Amino acid sequence: MAGIKDVARQAGVSVGTVSNVINRPEAVLPDTRARVLAAIEELGYVRSESARQLRAGRSRIMALLVLDMGNPFFVDIARGAERAAREAGLGVMVCNSGQSQEEEAEYLGLFAEQRVCGVLVTPADATGGNLEAFARHRIPYVLVDRVAAGTETCAVSVDDVRGGMLAVGHLVSAGHRTVAFVSGPGDLHQIRDRRQGALAALAGAGLGPEALVEIPSDRLDVAAGRDAGARLLGLVPRPTAVFCANDLLALGVLQSLYAAGVRVPQDVAIVGYDDIEFAAAAAVPLTSVRQPAMVMGRMAAELLLEEADDEDGTHRHRSVVLQPELVVRASSAAPR
Amino acid sequence: MAGIKDVARQAGVSVGTVSNVINRPEAVLPDTRARVLAAIEELGYVRSESARQLRAGRSRIMALLVLDMGNPFFVDIARGAERAAREAGLGVMVCNSGQSQEEEAEYLGLFAEQRVCGVLVTPADATGGNLEAFARHRIPYVLVDRVAAGTETCAVSVDDVRGGMLAVGHLVSAGHRTVAFVSGPGDLHQIRDRRQGALAALAGAGLGPEALVEIPSDRLDVAAGRDAGARLLGLVPRPTAVFCANDLLALGVLQSLYAAGVRVPQDVAIVGYDDIEFAAAAAVPLTSVRQPAMVMGRMAAELLLEEADDEDGTHRHRSVVLQPELVVRASSAAPR
DNA sequence: CGGACGGATTGAAACAATTCAACCCGAGGC
DNA sequence: GCCTCGGGTTGAATTGTTTCAATCCGTCCG
Numbered sequence: 001m002a003g004i005k006d007v008a009r010q011a012g013v014s015v016g017t018v019s020n021v022i023n024r025p026e027a028v029l030p031d032t033r034a035r036v037l038a039a040i041e042e043l044g045y046v047r048s049e050s051a052r053q054l055r056a057g058r059s060r061i062m063a064l065l066v067l068d069m070g071n072p073f074f075v076d077i078a079r080g081a082e083r084a085a086r087e088a089g090l091g092v093m094v095c096n097s098g099q100s101q102e103e104e105a106e107y108l109g110l111f112a113e114q115r116v117c118g119v120l121v122t123p124a125d126a127t128g129g130n131l132e133a134f135a136r137h138r139i140p141y142v143l144v145d146r147v148a149a150g151t152e153t154c155a156v157s158v159d160d161v162r163g164g165m166l167a168v169g170h171l172v173s174a175g176h177r178t179v180a181f182v183s184g185p186g187d188l189h190q191i192r193d194r195r196q197g198a199l200a201a202l203a204g205a206g207l208g209p210e211a212l213v214e215i216p217s218d219r220l221d222v223a224a225g226r227d228a229g230a231r232l233l234g235l236v237p238r239p240t241a242v243f244c245a246n247d248l249l250a251l252g253v254l255q256s257l258y259a260a261g262v263r264v265p266q267d268v269a270i271v272g273y274d275d276i277e278f279a280a281a282a283a284v285p286l287t288s289v290r291q292p293a294m295v296m297g298r299m300a301a302e303l304l305l306e307e308a309d310d311e312d313g314t315h316r317h318r319s320v321v322l323q324p325e326l327v328v329r330a331s332s333a334a335p336r
Numbered sequence: 337m338a339g340i341k342d343v344a345r346q347a348g349v350s351v352g353t354v355s356n357v358i359n360r361p362e363a364v365l366p367d368t369r370a371r372v373l374a375a376i377e378e379l380g381y382v383r384s385e386s387a388r389q390l391r392a393g394r395s396r397i398m399a400l401l402v403l404d405m406g407n408p409f410f411v412d413i414a415r416g417a418e419r420a421a422r423e424a425g426l427g428v429m430v431c432n433s434g435q436s437q438e439e440e441a442e443y444l445g446l447f448a449e450q451r452v453c454g455v456l457v458t459p460a461d462a463t464g465g466n467l468e469a470f471a472r473h474r475i476p477y478v479l480v481d482r483v484a485a486g487t488e489t490c491a492v493s494v495d496d497v498r499g500g501m502l503a504v505g506h507l508v509s510a511g512h513r514t515v516a517f518v519s520g521p522g523d524l525h526q527i528r529d530r531r532q533g534a535l536a537a538l539a540g541a542g543l544g545p546e547a548l549v550e551i552p553s554d555r556l557d558v559a560a561g562r563d564a565g566a567r568l569l570g571l572v573p574r575p576t577a578v579f580c581a582n583d584l585l586a587l588g589v590l591q592s593l594y595a596a597g598v599r600v601p602q603d604v605a606i607v608g609y610d611d612i613e614f615a616a617a618a619a620v621p622l623t624s625v626r627q628p629a630m631v632m633g634r635m636a637a638e639l640l641l642e643e644a645d646d647e648d649g650t651h652r653h654r655s656v657v658l659q660p661e662l663v664v665r666a667s668s669a670a671p672r
Numbered sequence: 673c674g675g676a677c678g679g680a681t682t683g684a685a686a687c688a689a690t691t692c693a694a695c696c697c698g699a700g701g702c
Numbered sequence: 703g704c705c706t707c708g709g710g711t712t713g714a715a716t717t718g719t720t721t722c723a724a725t726c727c728g729t730c731c732g
Contacts, residue, residue, distance in 0.1 A: 051689035283619035
């Protein structure tokens, strides 16, 4: 494969001039430039990113490590981040930790080797140990969908307590007195916050924590939702409303109920979380708490870029908390 | 950041020995090794992937360029490819062309600069011009979800003609005499093949091409499906069955029909394509043509690895054609 | 006791770019 | 005619790793 030296020889100039043509074309005389460009074209020269990186000390790639690429919520985050990154001329490497600490650690190691210019990460490791170890490498990172523990890192999140409050507040004000909560892995921060918000909403209506019937689940996908739906059907008395920790669970629950002939929302109301495209696309469109996923991805990428470009230490870590929004659709209504 | 030289100095050995500790530990005396490992640990040394790449001539990253990351079908392909790549110790860079030729060209250029070890691509450019230009760089690539035009490249695809035939054959044998076909961008190979299969199935039942009522659509997402559903409702006489070019369209159609009070499958039967998770998760579970997406991603990655590792020219390009499978669910049944 | 063998280690070359001090040379000023 | 100025160009140094021929040294054999 042709290198910069071959181009220089072909064009009858030095390697420095070729480099200038590529990186600062205005600093080269037009006809020299033309000769070099012709040589580049003729040889099919493509500059080697690894050589540039080696010199620059870091790559022009931003890493994004999410919990589950099968969840459209994270796909939207990726979209937002990718757009911001591309505007800055960077590529994005999207990876999937699958909520596994080991995978997370492995990927973070990979990123360090790649000398990525920064990492956007939705931590799978609740203890923060992986990230603490990663911090040694002095590669900037931004937490996504997670509040920062201290002030030593940037973070973008959505107010999950408020989200839970909106969801259950809506159900309570529609007259429901018992709400099932289909949760997820207990160590996920997001889940705990949503539960807390739900309890707060109940308390606001004079209801105690016993009004929230938890249906635990160890995953956050449709299959787990179906399973949770089956368990919901077995409850006596059956709650008249369900709040699901995300839309995938909600879709699964909806399907279980529908299959059992339970009408939504007449018999049971459902509220989901995330407002993924498929929530609105369900046969009974789902009421859901919308998270501005694309905005979150974009903001996280922008914070990261700011930190990565910070030469003179002016950067101050920031935590951005976005507000969720309740989108009411057909799946929720007053009980019977 | 500490480099291999710093480690060597710290451990009192030469750089070559450090390299050996990392890459061929068995070739180093245990106590030398221990000293080096201690130095690595102490300095927090992480080897620079760019420097390795520079030396090796290519990176340890495989690129995957898909049409739409918002479509779970492609997410599944990515999953399959990622798994195979990781088994071989490679990273995967997943990118989204969004069916745009320009984006595709831009990404291919990026891949060439990165010297990725290979590219898996679902072409957006039907003319093949982008890939033809890319072939100059002598970076191996494999076509995904697309048959190879000639024998100069590997490809993994699913028999779309047969898929269309299965879908419409099923509807016809259930007694339907007119089938609407919600299509997609006309220049996509996949769509043309599915239509052809649909027509073949009709012909097999003694029905002419007029039995297939095409409802064109320029995108392949849920919103386009909703729109197509609205147009379907306006048709007189209304077809009793719809075959959608993919599941996202089908979900949109299903929603439109449901909202208009048209019962599925009693009034209109629906068959989708891809069998994404959300097809089975719909309130009325969708009959769909299952494509083995993860298998496709995995096989494509394996073909690519074989080609990339091929030192001695033994590699022969292959086209793998997988078979689709009809999954019958509640959304299809005999007319009235 | 000398030479051969072989495992462990060394250190320099190579990889492909960017950067920068030095150089060249024509124009303009004195 | 000499000096200075400055735009254009040069080419060596630099980046961090891998690789490999060369070296070192202890052991075994004759």
